[in-house]
Amino acid sequence: GQSLEQPSEVTAVEGAIVQINCTYQTSGFYGLSWYQQHDGGAPTFLSYNALDGLEETGRFSSFLSRSDSYGYLLLQELQMKDSASYFCVPTGGFKTIFGAGTRLFVKA
Amino acid sequence: NAGVTQTPKFQVLKTGQSMTLQCAQDMNHEYMSWYRQDPGMGLRLIHYSVGAGITDQGEVPNGYNVSRSTTEDFPLRLLSAAPSQTSVYFCASSPPRSLGSGELFFGEGSRLTVL
Numbered sequence: 001g002q003s004l005e006q007p008s009e010v011t012a013v014e015g016a017i018v019q020i021n022c023t024y025q026t027s028g029f030y031g032l033s034w035y036q037q038h039d040g041g042a043p044t045f046l047s048y049n050a051l052d053g054l055e056e057t058g059r060f061s062s063f064l065s066r067s068d069s070y071g072y073l074l075l076q077e078l079q080m081k082d083s084a085s086y087f088c089v090p091t092g093g094f095k096t097i098f099g100a101g102t103r104l105f106v107k108a
Numbered sequence: 109n110a111g112v113t114q115t116p117k118f119q120v121l122k123t124g125q126s127m128t129l130q131c132a133q134d135m136n137h138e139y140m141s142w143y144r145q146d147p148g149m150g151l152r153l154i155h156y157s158v159g160a161g162i163t164d165q166g167e168v169p170n171g172y173n174v175s176r177s178t179t180e181d182f183p184l185r186l187l188s189a190a191p192s193q194t195s196v197y198f199c200a201s202s203p204p205r206s207l208g209s210g211e212l213f214f215g216e217g218s219r220l221t222v223l
Contacts, residue, residue: 033210042198042217043151048210087150091210094158095166096141098151 002026004099006088011105012078020073020102022088029092032064032071037085037101046073048091078106110134114199114215121189121222129184129218131199137213139202140182144168144195145217151198157182189222196220 003025012018024032031050035043049055049064049071061074075082087101115130133140141156143166153166157176171193173185182201186193196219200212 031210033212035212042214043212044214045211050210085150089210089212094139094156094164095153096156096212097153097167098143100150 002090002095002097004088004090004097006086006099006102008100009103009105011107013107014078014080016078017074017076018078018104020075020086020088020104022071022073024069024071024088024090026090026092026097029066029090031091032062033089033091034060034062034073035087035089035098037087039084043087043098046086075104080106080108082106112199112201112213112215114197114218116218117216118219119221121186121220123190123222125189127186127189129186129197129199129220131182131184131215132180133182133199133201133213134180135201135203135213136179137201137203138179139204140176141166141200141212142172142174142182142184143198143200144193145198146195154184154197186220189220191222194220194222 005023033048034046037043047062054063059076064071083106085101087098112133138159142154143151145151152168155174157163199215202212
Protein backbone atom coordinates (compact mmCIF):
# COMPACT_ATOMS: atom_id res chain seq x y z
CA GLY A 1 0.00 0.00 0.00
CA GLN A 2 0.91 3.65 0.08
CA SER A 3 1.25 5.98 3.03
CA LEU A 4 2.60 9.46 3.54
CA GLU A 5 3.23 11.46 6.70
CA GLN A 6 4.08 15.14 7.07
CA PRO A 7 3.36 17.58 9.89
CA SER A 8 0.12 19.43 9.23
CA GLU A 9 1.43 22.85 10.25
CA VAL A 10 4.75 24.51 10.96
CA THR A 11 5.29 28.08 12.16
CA ALA A 12 8.62 29.91 11.95
CA VAL A 13 10.01 33.41 12.12
CA GLU A 14 11.24 35.41 9.15
CA GLY A 15 14.94 34.83 8.61
CA ALA A 16 14.95 31.50 10.43
CA ILE A 17 15.51 27.95 9.14
CA VAL A 18 12.73 25.38 9.06
CA GLN A 19 12.74 21.67 8.25
CA ILE A 20 9.67 19.83 7.01
CA ASN A 21 9.93 16.08 7.46
CA CYS A 22 8.32 13.41 5.35
CA THR A 23 8.04 9.66 5.75
CA TYR A 24 6.53 7.56 3.02
CA GLN A 25 5.70 4.06 1.94
CA THR A 26 5.12 3.30 -1.70
CA SER A 27 5.80 0.63 -4.28
CA GLY A 28 8.15 1.05 -7.22
CA PHE A 29 9.87 4.06 -5.70
CA TYR A 30 11.85 6.27 -8.09
CA GLY A 31 12.42 9.38 -5.99
CA LEU A 32 10.91 12.06 -3.80
CA SER A 33 9.59 15.36 -5.10
CA TRP A 34 8.63 18.50 -3.22
CA TYR A 35 6.01 21.02 -4.28
CA GLN A 36 4.99 24.43 -3.03
CA GLN A 37 1.48 25.77 -3.29
CA HIS A 38 0.37 29.28 -2.41
CA ASP A 39 -3.27 29.94 -1.60
CA GLY A 40 -5.30 30.12 -4.81
CA GLY A 41 -2.46 28.86 -6.96
CA ALA A 42 -1.33 25.63 -8.55
CA PRO A 43 1.38 23.44 -7.03
CA THR A 44 4.83 24.31 -8.30
CA PHE A 45 7.77 21.94 -8.39
CA LEU A 46 10.64 22.66 -5.99
CA SER A 47 13.00 19.72 -6.06
CA TYR A 48 13.49 16.04 -6.75
CA ASN A 49 15.76 13.51 -5.03
CA ALA A 50 16.40 10.29 -6.87
CA LEU A 51 19.49 9.38 -4.83
CA ASP A 52 20.28 9.51 -1.15
CA GLY A 53 21.71 12.77 0.09
CA LEU A 54 21.15 16.48 -0.03
CA GLU A 55 20.15 18.52 -3.07
CA GLU A 56 20.47 22.28 -2.82
CA THR A 57 18.58 24.82 -4.87
CA GLY A 58 19.14 28.34 -3.61
CA ARG A 59 17.53 28.79 -0.18
CA PHE A 60 15.84 25.39 -0.41
CA SER A 61 17.48 22.01 0.14
CA SER A 62 15.94 18.57 0.04
CA PHE A 63 17.22 15.37 1.57
CA LEU A 64 16.43 11.73 0.93
CA SER A 65 17.25 8.49 2.73
CA ARG A 66 15.86 5.63 0.69
CA SER A 67 16.70 3.03 3.32
CA ASP A 68 14.68 4.94 5.93
CA SER A 69 11.89 5.97 3.52
CA TYR A 70 12.46 9.46 4.83
CA GLY A 71 13.09 12.88 3.41
CA TYR A 72 12.97 16.50 4.40
CA LEU A 73 12.77 19.94 2.89
CA LEU A 74 14.97 22.60 4.45
CA LEU A 75 14.10 26.24 3.94
CA GLN A 76 16.73 28.78 4.94
CA GLU A 77 16.52 32.55 5.39
CA LEU A 78 12.75 32.33 5.55
CA GLN A 79 10.80 35.08 3.86
CA MET A 80 7.16 36.02 4.23
CA LYS A 81 6.54 34.80 0.69
CA ASP A 82 7.51 31.28 1.80
CA SER A 83 4.19 31.05 3.64
CA ALA A 84 2.50 28.29 1.67
CA SER A 85 1.68 24.61 1.70
CA TYR A 86 4.45 22.13 0.99
CA PHE A 87 3.89 18.62 -0.30
CA CYS A 88 6.32 15.73 -0.38
CA VAL A 89 5.40 13.40 -3.21
CA PRO A 90 6.92 9.94 -3.62
CA THR A 91 7.36 9.12 -7.27
CA GLY A 92 6.57 5.44 -7.76
CA GLY A 93 4.09 3.50 -9.82
CA PHE A 94 1.49 5.53 -11.64
CA LYS A 95 -0.62 6.82 -8.78
CA THR A 96 1.13 9.99 -7.69
CA ILE A 97 -0.30 10.70 -4.27
CA PHE A 98 0.07 14.14 -2.71
CA GLY A 99 -1.36 13.80 0.76
CA ALA A 100 -2.49 16.73 2.89
CA GLY A 101 0.85 18.58 2.91
CA THR A 102 2.38 20.91 5.50
CA ARG A 103 1.11 24.41 5.98
CA LEU A 104 4.03 26.77 6.71
CA PHE A 105 3.31 30.07 8.42
CA VAL A 106 6.14 32.60 8.42
CA LYS A 107 5.82 35.34 11.04
CA ALA A 108 7.51 38.72 11.02
CA ASN B 109 5.26 27.96 -24.43
CA ALA B 110 1.76 26.97 -23.24
CA GLY B 111 2.56 23.96 -21.01
CA VAL B 112 -0.67 22.59 -19.48
CA THR B 113 -3.83 24.47 -20.33
CA GLN B 114 -7.12 23.98 -18.50
CA THR B 115 -10.50 25.34 -19.49
CA PRO B 116 -12.72 26.71 -18.16
CA LYS B 117 -11.08 28.48 -15.22
CA PHE B 118 -14.39 28.99 -13.47
CA GLN B 119 -17.72 27.18 -13.81
CA VAL B 120 -21.00 27.13 -11.93
CA LEU B 121 -23.30 24.16 -12.44
CA LYS B 122 -26.64 23.09 -11.11
CA THR B 123 -27.05 19.69 -9.50
CA GLY B 124 -27.57 17.05 -12.15
CA GLN B 125 -25.93 18.94 -14.99
CA SER B 126 -23.04 17.44 -16.89
CA MET B 127 -19.91 19.13 -18.12
CA THR B 128 -16.39 18.50 -19.34
CA LEU B 129 -13.23 20.07 -17.99
CA GLN B 130 -10.66 20.32 -20.73
CA CYS B 131 -6.93 19.74 -20.33
CA ALA B 132 -4.31 19.99 -23.03
CA GLN B 133 -0.52 19.83 -22.93
CA ASP B 134 1.98 20.58 -25.66
CA MET B 135 5.05 18.89 -24.14
CA ASN B 136 4.40 15.41 -25.59
CA HIS B 137 4.06 14.00 -22.09
CA GLU B 138 2.82 10.45 -21.81
CA TYR B 139 1.47 10.77 -18.29
CA MET B 140 -1.52 12.96 -17.48
CA SER B 141 -3.69 13.12 -14.41
CA TRP B 142 -6.57 14.91 -12.76
CA TYR B 143 -6.67 15.98 -9.12
CA ARG B 144 -9.26 17.70 -7.01
CA GLN B 145 -8.46 19.90 -4.08
CA ASP B 146 -10.96 20.86 -1.43
CA PRO B 147 -10.41 23.81 0.94
CA GLY B 148 -7.52 23.29 3.33
CA MET B 149 -6.75 19.87 1.95
CA GLY B 150 -4.25 18.22 -0.27
CA LEU B 151 -4.70 17.03 -3.82
CA ARG B 152 -6.59 13.82 -4.39
CA LEU B 153 -6.04 11.83 -7.56
CA ILE B 154 -9.19 11.26 -9.61
CA HIS B 155 -7.99 9.53 -12.78
CA TYR B 156 -4.74 9.21 -14.64
CA SER B 157 -3.46 8.11 -18.02
CA VAL B 158 -0.10 6.69 -19.06
CA GLY B 159 -0.67 7.21 -22.76
CA ALA B 160 -3.26 7.51 -25.49
CA GLY B 161 -5.99 4.94 -25.03
CA ILE B 162 -4.91 4.02 -21.49
CA THR B 163 -6.64 5.36 -18.39
CA ASP B 164 -7.05 4.17 -14.83
CA GLN B 165 -8.72 5.19 -11.60
CA GLY B 166 -7.10 7.16 -8.83
CA GLU B 167 -8.20 7.66 -5.22
CA VAL B 168 -11.59 9.31 -5.85
CA PRO B 169 -12.89 8.29 -9.30
CA ASN B 170 -16.62 8.04 -8.58
CA GLY B 171 -18.75 10.50 -10.54
CA TYR B 172 -16.03 11.22 -13.09
CA ASN B 173 -15.11 9.79 -16.48
CA VAL B 174 -12.01 10.31 -18.57
CA SER B 175 -10.73 9.35 -21.98
CA ARG B 176 -7.41 9.79 -23.74
CA SER B 177 -7.78 9.71 -27.49
CA THR B 178 -4.63 11.76 -28.14
CA THR B 179 -1.36 12.36 -26.30
CA GLU B 180 -2.22 16.05 -25.94
CA ASP B 181 -5.72 15.97 -24.46
CA PHE B 182 -7.18 14.48 -21.29
CA PRO B 183 -10.73 15.70 -20.62
CA LEU B 184 -12.54 15.08 -17.35
CA ARG B 185 -16.30 14.55 -17.53
CA LEU B 186 -18.76 15.05 -14.72
CA LEU B 187 -21.77 12.96 -15.64
CA SER B 188 -24.30 14.31 -13.15
CA ALA B 189 -22.85 17.06 -10.99
CA ALA B 190 -23.39 16.97 -7.24
CA PRO B 191 -22.61 19.63 -4.60
CA SER B 192 -19.91 17.30 -3.24
CA GLN B 193 -18.02 17.86 -6.49
CA THR B 194 -17.56 21.54 -5.72
CA SER B 195 -13.79 21.83 -5.74
CA VAL B 196 -10.73 23.08 -7.55
CA TYR B 197 -9.58 20.70 -10.25
CA PHE B 198 -6.00 20.48 -11.42
CA CYS B 199 -4.69 18.72 -14.47
CA ALA B 200 -1.05 17.67 -14.51
CA SER B 201 1.34 15.98 -16.91
CA SER B 202 4.82 14.52 -16.80
CA PRO B 203 7.32 12.67 -18.95
CA PRO B 204 7.99 8.96 -18.31
CA ARG B 205 8.93 8.35 -14.66
CA SER B 206 12.12 6.49 -15.38
CA LEU B 207 13.42 9.32 -17.51
CA GLY B 208 11.98 12.39 -15.89
CA SER B 209 12.94 14.61 -12.99
CA GLY B 210 9.91 13.69 -10.94
CA GLU B 211 8.25 16.93 -11.93
CA LEU B 212 4.54 17.18 -12.54
CA PHE B 213 3.55 20.15 -14.67
CA PHE B 214 0.26 21.64 -13.50
CA GLY B 215 -2.43 23.66 -15.17
CA GLU B 216 -3.75 26.76 -13.41
CA GLY B 217 -6.82 24.96 -12.12
CA SER B 218 -10.54 24.98 -12.79
CA ARG B 219 -12.79 26.21 -10.00
CA LEU B 220 -16.10 24.40 -10.07
CA THR B 221 -19.15 25.22 -7.97
CA VAL B 222 -22.18 22.93 -8.00
CA LEU B 223 -25.36 24.47 -6.61
